[in-house]
Amino acid sequence: MSTKPPTSLTERRKAATQLEIAHAAAELFATQGPHGTTAEEIARDAGVALRTFYRYFRSKQDAVSPLLADGADRWRALLDAAEPGTDLARALEAAVRQSLAAPDGEAAQALLRTRGLLRAAADDPALRAVWYRVNQESEERLVPVVARLADGRLGVLQVRLVAAAATDAIRIALETWADTEAAVTGEGSPAELAIDCLRQLVGGMSLLAPDDGEQG
Template identity: 85%
Template sequence: MSTKPPSSLTERRKAATQLDIAHAAAELFAAQGPHTTTAEEIARQAGVALRTFYRYFRSKQDAVSPLLAAGADRWRALLEAAEPGADLFRSLATAVEESLAAPDEEAAGALLRTRGLLRAAEDDPALRAVWYRVNQESEERLVPVVARLADGRLDALRVRLVAAAATDAIRIALETWAGTEAGVTGDGAPSALALRCLRQLLGGMDALSLAADGETPGPSSG
């Protein structure tokens, strides 16, 4: 799902219906697992006809893709608001920290829901495929954002490397956290793990000149 708000009433209704279906699928997956959950049950839980379900989603696993993509959408929106030419690593790290923070019950609930879906994906190849697809799409959408922030300091190859590393940092952090009982805040939380991953993955890319000329690249500090 795009970070751009739906522009018409029809699009807003479509987005709301997709989200209702996604929440219904996540609830049923958590309660009884994706293997035993059917598309009919998801549609019934969401209060829509089965044909409406298949109008928006190809499979029951695909129905949770809006929820899995929501975090990446928030992160990308934060990056889109950053100023071009600033320290790129610092911009990435700040966006990661803010997008994975849990300042309220709604944000904490979203993270815990993602944990449940990632745990369910361990035994469901189709759900894993949805997760990987969401990450691939997120990486592709991140490329022009990184290019804008780099403001000409990185060539096309290095822009793609940064986008890939940043996307993988969040993916690996969430997958690692999902396999633990750590909370949504603290050292083992998604935000802390993602920052560690970001430093490790971008720490070997000092030649990318992530900071402005004459500054020390962010990954080498701290």
């Protein structure tokens, strides 16, 4: 399991402020849409000055990026907790299922907030761009995690394919779920859809015994 250096108090406070702004933006976008929301309103609801808002974010749409990235960071950390050489397919499924589970009200609310954002993004190209950017960044950060867990069993190309497939499985599942009225748990839930997507996307890859010629 990899370790990260502890963050400073200043960095933690900065991250907390950014997340508070992200929550305020998400609530406003879900209720009145991005077009009907101003940066001033987001700053006011977050309890910060407008100059503080623009210190952290370039636009009102960009303000939700910490919230979207938080979910990606959580599932990547779950995967990173597995030991090198573990069954990669099972580790991926376990991390995806656990990260998208809704064991309590807070987790359920987080998923519903994401649904609201994705629905709002349907009519806002800038908000969609933030969503795609967060997913791209998540995929890039996942590559070294997959490589460490594969422990030499996968070539460079396969590692990147697995990282891309796993990221897209969650993205497609959440986007599909957002277009429905399915609950946060059970049939049609994000976790169930993501596992289905993951199995279809990764199922055709040889995760455990790549040919020697595929090694990077």
